[in-house]
Amino acid sequence: MNTHDLKIFEAVAANGSFTRAAEVMFTVQSNVTARIKSLEEEFGTALFNRTSRKVTLTSAGETLMHYSKQIDHLVQEAKKDIEKSNEMSGQLTIGCIETTMALKVPDILRRFTEAYPQVDLEFKSERRSELISDVLNYKLDAAFVSAPINVPGLEQVHIKDEQLAIFASATAPELKILLAAQPVKIIVFDQGCAFRARIESWLNSKGIIQYKSIVLNSIEGIVNFVEAGLGITILPAELIAQYYKGRKLRSFPLNKELGTMSTVLVFRKNVPHSRALKTFIEMY
CATH class of the missing domain: 3.40.190.10 (Periplasmic binding protein-like II)
Structure with a gap:
């Protein structure tokens, strides 16, 4: 198993089709089928339920998906931390509700980009439930949401009332x-x-x-x-x-x-954070 196998696995799950997964991964269907078969043999269980219309994750597949996202996140963080430059760089994607976008984001952008100009800071405005889901699924590095919140897998710091x-x-x-x-x-x-x-x-x-x-x-x-x-x-x-x-x-x-x-900043717990995210958390 390698990280490319996991990318193929995620593509099949996301598209519900071996054929479509082959298209988005720029390969042939036979290779996708072979890589999934190899993963299933390695784990000793079926990862997909196969029907004539669509393939869906089994419970074992859902478990592997959880770890696959963590592995991809760790690889990306390792790349950032191994950069030769001592200057902080990289990208942060932060979520917030629309009122936070209007009230706080301009000042956050100004302060952070003035201090760390090499970090590409992006914001996404969405509903609270979507923001929490996106943080858990590695689509966002962190998000400003309203408290109270008690979600396994997330840490939080109080921002303001x-x-x-x-x-x-x-x-x-x-x-x-x-x-x-x-x-x-x-x-x-x-x-x-x-x-x-x-x-x-x-x-x-x-x-x-x-x-x-x-x-x-x-x-x-x-x-x-x-x-x-x-x-x-x-x-x-x-x-x-x-x-x-x-x-x-x-x-x-x-x-x-x-x-x-109360507004809190939520981010994933028990996973390594990039230097940029650590600095953002400490700043806000």
């Missing part, structure tokens, strides 16, 4: 009148968003289980809809104060439990 508030149009009546309307309309991101979970929990605490969700995919869109009086939302108070101060919005406070959101 943010204050959340309910926002409505400046022309909206008092909150109790808004909540008396049927149905209550909320402006939110898609499922998996921490702010959506907060406003839904808040409504449930008020005994409101029937409400209408208007789902948007950007902060700007949410602010526009709220300003137009189409519903209410929950967002960080700092975000609105810093970027939307002139907008026609009014805010309502939340209790401490729902109104405080």
Whole structure:
């Protein structure tokens, strides 16, 4: 077995086909079949369930996939650490939710790239659940997500606490009148968003289980809809104060439990970290 065999194994799993895996690996199907057979003989078990339409991982294949991703990560980290130059270099891919992207990323980029110009720092904005999955599956080096989080395989460091508030149009009546309307309309991101979970929990605490969700995919869109009086939302108070101060919005406070959101930086545990990632973690 070698690392190329594992790449072929991952290609078959990702594409569900020996033929397609051969295409993406720029080889012939007979070679893919031979390498998978060799792996199965080495481990003494079938790695794929084979049907006429698709191949899928067996439980043993799922286990090997877990280790294969770790092996690939270790090889890449070894390459980075063996570089001849003493100057820190390489690439970091960091995930965050959209509000973190708007509030914190510009300053993070400025500070980190000024200190370590040879490190290519990239950011990906996604929902919390996707960010956690991407860190676990080696698609991200680390991610800023909302706490609490208790996921096996991840470590975390506390970054900061943010204050959340309910926002409505400046022309909206008092909150109790808004909540008396049927149905209550909320402006939110898609499922998996921490702010959506907060406003839904808040409504449930008020005994409101029937409400209408208007789902948007950007902060700007949410602010526009709220300003137009189409519903209410929950967002960080700092975000609105810093970027939307002139907008026609009014805010309502939340209790401490729902109104405080802790942000943590999560990254894989029990695996070697590159110098760049160690430095990023220490900085933030």
